[in-house]
Amino acid sequence: MKGISKHIPHYMVLFGILAAGILAFLLFSYDKGFQMIVATAVALSYVAWGIVHHSIHRDLYLSVVIEYLAVASLGLVIVFSLILRS
Amino acid sequence: MKFIHRVAHLIFPRESNNQKAKLLHNSSLTLIVFAFIFYQLGITFLSRFGPNVLGFAANISPDEVVRLTNEKRTQAGLLPLSLNSTLSQAAQAKGADMLNKGYWAHVAPDGTQPWVFFTNFGYKYRYAGENLARDFANPQSAVEAWMNSPSHKENLLSPKYKEIGIGVVEGNLAGVDTTIIVEFFGTKYADTLPVAPIAEAKAVVATPIATPMATSVPTTTRIMVPTANLSIGEPRILVSPFNVTKSVSLGIVGILLFVLVLDGFFVSRRRIARIGGRTFAHLAFLGMILAIALILKAGQII
Numbered sequence: 001m002k003g004i005s006k007h008i009p010h011y012m013v014l015f016g017i018l019a020a021g022i023l024a025f026l027l028f029s030y031d032k033g034f035q036m037i038v039a040t041a042v043a044l045s046y047v048a049w050g051i052v053h054h055s056i057h058r059d060l061y062l063s064v065v066i067e068y069l070a071v072a073s074l075g076l077v078i079v080f081s082l083i084l085r086s
Numbered sequence: 087m088k089f090i091h092r093v094a095h096l097i098f099p100r101e102s103n104n105q106k107a108k109l110l111h112n113s114s115l116t117l118i119v120f121a122f123i124f125y126q127l128g129i130t131f132l133s134r135f136g137p138n139v140l141g142f143a144a145n146i147s148p149d150e151v152v153r154l155t156n157e158k159r160t161q162a163g164l165l166p167l168s169l170n171s172t173l174s175q176a177a178q179a180k181g182a183d184m185l186n187k188g189y190w191a192h193v194a195p196d197g198t199q200p201w202v203f204f205t206n207f208g209y210k211y212r213y214a215g216e217n218l219a220r221d222f223a224n225p226q227s228a229v230e231a232w233m234n235s236p237s238h239k240e241n242l243l244s245p246k247y248k249e250i251g252i253g254v255v256e257g258n259l260a261g262v263d264t265t266i267i268v269e270f271f272g273t274k275y276a277d278t279l280p281v282a283p284i285a286e287a288k289a290v291v292a293t294p295i296a297t298p299m300a301t302s303v304p305t306t307t308r309i310m311v312p313t314a315n316l317s318i319g320e321p322r323i324l325v326s327p328f329n330v331t332k333s334v335s336l337g338i339v340g341i342l343l344f345v346l347v348l349d350g351f352f353v354s355r356r357r358i359a360r361i362g363g364r365t366f367a368h369l370a371f372l373g374m375i376l377a378i379a380l381i382l383k384a385g386q387i388i
Contacts, residue, residue, distance in 0.1 A: 014367055018374040025378050030235030046371050067363040070115035075375040077119055078335045081126050082382045085328040
């Protein structure tokens, strides 16, 4: 928790990005193309957030970037599959 | 014992996994991504070449679609639409045409416009519009989806229309058993003023399908009544590709969230210093994916 409270401004930005993503999905439930664009934008923003965050805290390594990319890819693959199957 | 050690290796940070749950290693996450892609390819392959078990079982009553549409119109202060059997036949023919030619669009691949079905059945329209829906489990969710889309809502709540026709067809579209709802809106040419200005008529073109004015009496070529209409409401055993994808997605995300919480708890408690992404950030992102997976529902409208 100590680590989280130290990074609150950073997490506020992240939560803002994620909340905007969920809101866009709700508001544009009829537009699957737009939903896919939103999912891609949120996933890219998440990776960018990770890079900037770790860069500021001077603990940015290749394995960290790959970790964010892997989590973002998993999320993107799941959301794309669900959109295309719905 | 060996099994317990393996599970612990997967979900707890310990020496054997370099103080990070194995499931959260980059190699494991990448493996899960590729496994999920292959799983999706498997579903696609099954739908094209496998036994006919994939599809969307639905119970759509045309009368219920009309009732719900009129309910929305009444709530909006509009007059309800009257069901026109000719329009329903035309809508049924449009649905059958989509199944026969294997397309999901307002305009057929051969360029056939939706209003061709109106005129083929002898419905001489002044205004005409079309809403399409597929893969919805019930009429309520289809009508709600139309209402959530501005262009479909505009059609549904247009004061220009006086009549409605509903066609519900079931059949195989791109390897998946599906139920298509075709909602035709119309106002007969004879029901409108004979000298209405053309400019005005153009201004009220229905969306999402442009509906040209019938300036001359259309030639009527009767087309065959669709054969793709199966009995509606019959119980069928089908595996919905969306539902199996959703179940597996929720399972994967749920397990990863659980492991992240466990891993984060033990790392924090043992004060383990390690290089890696922020657990809390991953939890937030996967939490969003979980929310989206729960929000998304089967059913498409155009």
